[in-house]
Amino acid sequence: MCAEKIGENYIIEMNNVTKIFDGVTVIDKMNLKIKKGEFVTILGPSGCGKSTTLRMIAGFETPDSGDILLNGSNITAIPPYRRPINTVFQHYALFPNLDVYDNVAFGLRNKKIAVPLKNKDGSPMLKIDKGLAKDLKNQIKRLKKDKIISSEEKENRLNYLYQKLDECLSTPRQAYKYKHLSEEEIDEKVVKALSIVDLDELEDRDISTLSGGQQQRVAIARAIICEPLILLLDEPLGALDLKMRKDMQIELKEMHKKIGITFIYVTHDQEEALTMSDTIIVMNDGVIQQIGSPENIYNEPQNAFVADFIGSSNIYNATVIGDKKVRFLNHVFNCVDFFPINERVDVIVRPEDVHLSDVPKENYLEGKIASKVFKGIHYQYSIMIGHDEVLAQSIKDFDQNKPLYIEIRPDGIHLMKKENISNVYTDSYIGKDHKVYIDECPIDCDLSKMINNSTVDEDGIVTYDNKKYDFANADCVATISPKDIQVSDDTSDAPIKGRVINSVYKGDHYLILVRTENDEDFFVMTPYTFNADDIVGLNFDKSKIELKLKGDLNDYEI
Amino acid sequence: MVKKIFAYSYIYIILLILYLPILYLIVFSFTEATTLGSWSGFSLQLYSDLFKNEDVMIALGNTLILACLSALVSTVIGSLGAIGVYYCKRGFRTVIENINQVPVVNAEIVIAMSLTVMFVFMGQNFFGGESIFSFWTLLAGHCVLAIPFVYLNVKPKLLQMDPALYEAAMDLGSSPTKAIHKVIIPQILPGIFSGLLLSFTLSLDDFIVTAFTRGPGLLSGAAQIETLSTLVQSVIKKGAVPPELRALTTIIFLVVLVIVLSYSIYINVKRKRIAKHHRRSLNA
Numbered sequence: 042m043c044a045e046k047i048g049e050n051y052i053i054e055m056n057n058v059t060k061i062f063d064g065v066t067v068i069d070k071m072n073l074k075i076k077k078g079e080f081v082t083i084l085g086p087s088g089c090g091k092s093t094t095l096r097m098i099a100g101f102e103t104p105d106s107g108d109i110l111l112n113g114s115n116i117t118a119i120p121p122y123r124r125p126i127n128t129v130f131q132h133y134a135l136f137p138n139l140d141v142y143d144n145v146a147f148g149l150r151n152k153k154i155a156v157p158l159k160n161k162d163g164s165p166m167l168k169i170d171k172g173l174a175k176d177l178k179n180q181i182k183r184l185k186k187d188k189i190i191s192s193e194e195k196e197n198r199l200n201y202l203y204q205k206l207d208e209c210l211s212t213p214r215q216a217y218k219y220k221h222l223s224e225e226e227i228d229e230k231v232v233k234a235l236s237i238v239d240l241d242e243l244e245d246r247d248i249s250t251l252s253g254g255q256q257q258r259v260a261i262a263r264a265i266i267c268e269p270l271i272l273l274l275d276e277p278l279g280a281l282d283l284k285m286r287k288d289m290q291i292e293l294k295e296m297h298k299k300i301g302i303t304f305i306y307v308t309h310d311q312e313e314a315l316t317m318s319d320t321i322i323v324m325n326d327g328v329i330q331q332i333g334s335p336e337n338i339y340n341e342p343q344n345a346f347v348a349d350f351i352g353s354s355n356i357y358n359a360t361v362i363g364d365k366k367v368r369f370l371n372h373v374f375n376c377v378d379f380f381p382i383n384e385r386v387d388v389i390v391r392p393e394d395v396h397l398s399d400v401p402k403e404n405y406l407e408g409k410i411a412s413k414v415f416k417g418i419h420y421q422y423s424i425m426i427g428h429d430e431v432l433a434q435s436i437k438d439f440d441q442n443k444p445l446y447i448e449i450r451p452d453g454i455h456l457m458k459k460e461n462i463s464n465v466y467t468d469s470y471i472g473k474d475h476k477v478y479i480d481e482c483p484i485d486c487d488l489s490k491m492i493n494n495s496t497v498d499e500d501g502i503v504t505y506d507n508k509k510y511d512f513a514n515a516d517c518v519a520t521i522s523p524k525d526i527q528v529s530d531d532t533s534d535a536p537i538k539g540r541v542i543n544s545v546y547k548g549d550h551y552l553i554l555v556r557t558e559n560d561e562d563f564f565v566m567t568p569y570t571f572n573a574d575d576i577v578g579l580n581f582d583k584s585k586i587e588l589k590l591k592g593d594l595n596d597y598e599i
Numbered sequence: 600m601v602k603k604i605f606a607y608s609y610i611y612i613i614l615l616i617l618y619l620p621i622l623y624l625i626v627f628s629f630t631e632a633t634t635l636g637s638w639s640g641f642s643l644q645l646y647s648d649l650f651k652n653e654d655v656m657i658a659l660g661n662t663l664i665l666a667c668l669s670a671l672v673s674t675v676i677g678s679l680g681a682i683g684v685y686y687c688k689r690g691f692r693t694v695i696e697n698i699n700q701v702p703v704v705n706a707e708i709v710i711a712m713s714l715t716v717m718f719v720f721m722g723q724n725f726f727g728g729e730s731i732f733s734f735w736t737l738l739a740g741h742c743v744l745a746i747p748f749v750y751l752n753v754k755p756k757l758l759q760m761d762p763a764l765y766e767a768a769m770d771l772g773s774s775p776t777k778a779i780h781k782v783i784i785p786q787i788l789p790g791i792f793s794g795l796l797l798s799f800t801l802s803l804d805d806f807i808v809t810a811f812t813r814g815p816g817l818l819s820g821a822a823q824i825e826t827l828s829t830l831v832q833s834v835i836k837k838g839a840v841p842p843e844l845r846a847l848t849t850i851i852f853l854v855v856l857v858i859v860l861s862y863s864i865y866i867n868v869k870r871k872r873i874a875k876h877h878r879r880s881l882n883a
Contacts, residue, residue: 151772
């Protein structure tokens with residue numbers, strides 16, 4: 042391994058890591074730093090790339106571009122069996138042919154201890170480090186295949202690696218001999234690991250005779266026994282029942298404190314993440330959305346996706362109308378976040394921050410109870426304020442048939458910068474049939490939108506200022522607002538079909554992201570609810586598609 | 600009740616039809632009478648004749664050597680192939696699986712003919728015009744026959760296995776070779792074993808491929824290799840079936856029966872032991 046010490050406390054660094062499976066970018070230029078000794082959770086919906094991230098750290102997947110550093114050394118080209126990292130697998134992956142003891146001892150029996158070699162006169166024996174040279178060669182091989190970084194950067198980095206390789210091949214270093222652990226040493230460690238996970242008396246049991254929780258513990262013991270620098274956990278509690286899961290959460294957290302190594306935990310369960318983590322990384326669609334402490338992620342979500350994914354929340358479109366004043370629900374609220382005036386923002390209000398009263402008070406808005414659900418400790422109310430729905434919680438039992446009054450105080454209102462949610466297709470073009478092709482699908486658009494104040498005839502020839510233009514084969518940029526796309530379950534006559542990636546509720550409508558087979562994304566507003574992975578058809582309001590010509594207008598004059 | 604009686608008698612009738620000929624064979628192997636179907640009193644003469652008949656003994660030796668070697672080779676190739684294909688990408692896996700299906704359903708005569716044509720072609724072009732028919736071509740022929748069946752026996756065991764086991768072994772410091780050896784192979788061992796048995800029996804009674812691919816060698820020396828099936832065929836071409844063969848086939852049947860029975864008893868006992876252990880742990 043190369044010793045490019047950075048001198049910081051990061052145990053894992055991922056630099057511009059990209060992973061592509063069969064042409065689909067699963068991880069997109071990910072940058073991530075994880076501090077030594079932390080309990081880090083990667084949280085996201087299924088298919089967001091969190092497991093792939095974990096598998097790249099473990100070494101089961103190699104990134105197509107970018108580097109992974111462990112303690113500052115590049116481990117990207119090192120195979121999993123030579124990384125000081127161990128994994129607790131989702132379904133434990135215990136070896137059914139071995140008993141509990143042998144499962145736990147498996148890693149130790151593979152482990153070899155480096156003993157420095159000495160010459161006869163007692164001086165350290167020096168040899169060329171062939172292992173290091175091989176790693177460097179692997180790195181060079183990987184870098185040459187990288188199609189994502191610029192050729193200039195590639196050249197620079199290749200030169201650097203060649204230089205290191207020359208240096209490695211010309212300077213002999215301390216040589217080592219590798220020794221297996223003795224059975225006594227192994228026994229001592231196995232007993233200790235089994236006592237950490239409270240399985241002392243089960244060492245000669247067959248794996249198939251263990252309960253789910255016991256198997257879970259064996260999997261953890263097996264992973265921590267080699268004293269890895271990092272323990273990776275891939276949704277390890279998913280197969281346990283609720284009660285057991287809660288117990289294991291606390292136990293894992295305690296184990297983390299006790300053994301003090303870095304834990305990287307992958308889950309889609311937001312509650313689990315909030316309970317256990319020091320740091321949460323929220324991912325969606327191969328991109329990190331936010332990194333922060335549980336409090337930070339919950340109270341200050343950076344965008345609507347994070348807010349919606351973590352806890353239940355009310356999200357609204359809002360406009361900043363003054364200094365720390367924001368308008369939504371047809372009402373002006375004071376808030377604590379500063380945003381420039383007239384900026385469109387997303388507002389998030391947690392249900393517990395909505396104060397309720399059954400008598401009108403100053404600053405309270407009147408609403409109607411649409412539904413009431415008893416949740417054990419509290420009631421959950423859905424209240425209609427005009428057309429908008431507000432989720433609220435209260436321990437009080439309000440009469441469903443009477444008006445209810447709500448107040449949202451400034452510290453309960455969190456403003457988020459609005460994501461750019463207009464649909465822009467930079468690689469659309471106009472075909473010979475004078476239709477606009479978006480995502481390879483022909484759409485009959487109004488071509489006069491190409492030039493202001495122009496007209497278009499039946500054959501698709503545009504007239505402007507007494508000049509005629511034929512835009513056949515022209516490249517253009519098409520833009521359409523999410524509210525001008527209709528989405529439906531009926532895919533039969535829709536020009537474009539796609540899969541729902543996610544859906545965020547915004548008070549009176551959903552903003553859903555639809556991805557087509559060709560990997561184009563469409564943001565769509567709809568009053569109806571769709572689930573992730575639903576196949577839907579998209580219809581366009583053709584007159585609302587804005588077009589802009591790429592290149593020079595004069596090229597198309599006829 | 601009536602339904603039950605019918606169901607049972609149906610099974611017993613089928614079993615009887617299946618095993619009646621073998622029963623006849625076993626009974627008539629213990630008599631000296633040369634004409635089939637006549638009983639001239641109990642005797643072990645056929646068995647003692649059998650071990651004195653040199654042709655039969657040579658053929659038996661050839662058959663066993665060939666069956667053992669071809670079973671071994673095809674089990675190794677077929678099992679490793681199955682593991683490799685299992686960890687391949689899906690598209691490639693489907694292609695290989697379909698290719699593997701062809702020899703299974705293909706008529707054996709086609710395999711035999713194509714092997715002959717290939718060996719003749721190879722002999723003429725790569726071995727200076729000499730015939731390459733020998734024990735090795737025969738072995739190759741039997742392996743070609745058996746490998747698809749080994750693959751089919753190992754594949755279900757791989758599918759039952761947790762695919763993450765291989766990665767778990769690597770995660771715990773095993774190199775890929777060691778991971779296969781220590782984790783994958785023990786998991787699919789029953790499949791490998793039944794593949795071995797199947798390829799052994801396939802080779803044991805194969806006639807068509809043997810007749811087309813054999814050459815001189817093994818215990819037959821400079822003459823064409825005779826296996827039991829080719830020997831029987833050449834003998835009955837000349838006249839009646841020699842009575843010793845009744846004894847031989849009885850022995851073969853009993854050996855195979857013992858192997859199959861002891862294997863299934865072993866599996867049953869093992870399963871019961873695990874179940875018992877499981878119950879005990881649940882009670883505890």
